[in-house]
Amino acid sequence: KRLAVFVSGGGSNFKAIHAATCSGTILGDVVVLVTNKGSCGGAAYAKENGIPVVLFPRAKEEQQSLPNDLVTTLREFKVDFILLAGYLKLIPVELVQHYPKRILNIHPSLLPAFGGKGYYGQKVHRAVIASGARYSGPTIHYVDEEYDTGRILAQRTVPVHAFDTPEKLAARVLHEEHQLYVDVVAALCEDRIIWRDDGVPLIQSKE
Ligand code: GRF
Secondary structure (H helix, E strand, C coil): CEEEEEECCCCHHHHHHHHHHHHCCCCCEEEEEEECCCCCHHHHHHHHCCCCEEECCCCHHHHHHCCCCHHHHHHHCCCCEEEECCCCCCCCHHHHHHCCCCEEEEECCCCCCCCCCCCCCHHHHHHHHHHCCCEECCEEEECCCCCCCCCEEEECCEECCCCCCHHHHHHHHHHHHHHHHHHHHHHHHCCCEEECCCCCEEECCCC
16 A cells, blocks of 8 residues: 655654554555655655655745645555644645545544644643543544544553653653554555444454
């Protein structure tokens, strides 16, 4: 399967996914990296590893000469699945419509708790600690037209410790994110996702 990964930052999830494609744990290839920030760590890693980088939104100068059309670009790369990994911009509606049930996002809380526009980065972990919740963890969900509201596909839990800091909790969750995203994308590439009649997606374990 041909994967597009979208990042805005350091891209540690992207690196974990890419490493898993190289080792054969994921039966797919990252064929393009999309970013809104050409100088981010994820973009640098992609360039070092020979993965084409597409800037979106495009730089102002480029917008005049080229159509600002991500759908066309992804079609050119024959992308099967889109993986958002720390991509902080809302995905254009046209893209969601062109890739129904084929765009995933990872969020660092147990959705539907602590999700939505205001919850990103350390804010999520600060809010979790302040709420007194005893568990947190990453959620992988399908992307729809809103922030963090698409169907939940997979979650994992980590404990929230009595005197936790947002930094420590973030690191604990992020460690789990890398493993979860790799497992989910492996399942995706092996067509091991099934849909329950009520619209809930489930992952079938390997035989
Ligand atoms: C992760 O915590 C992810 O859940 C959130 O943004 C962070 C990205 O981290 N959406 P990285 O860029 O993959 O290191």
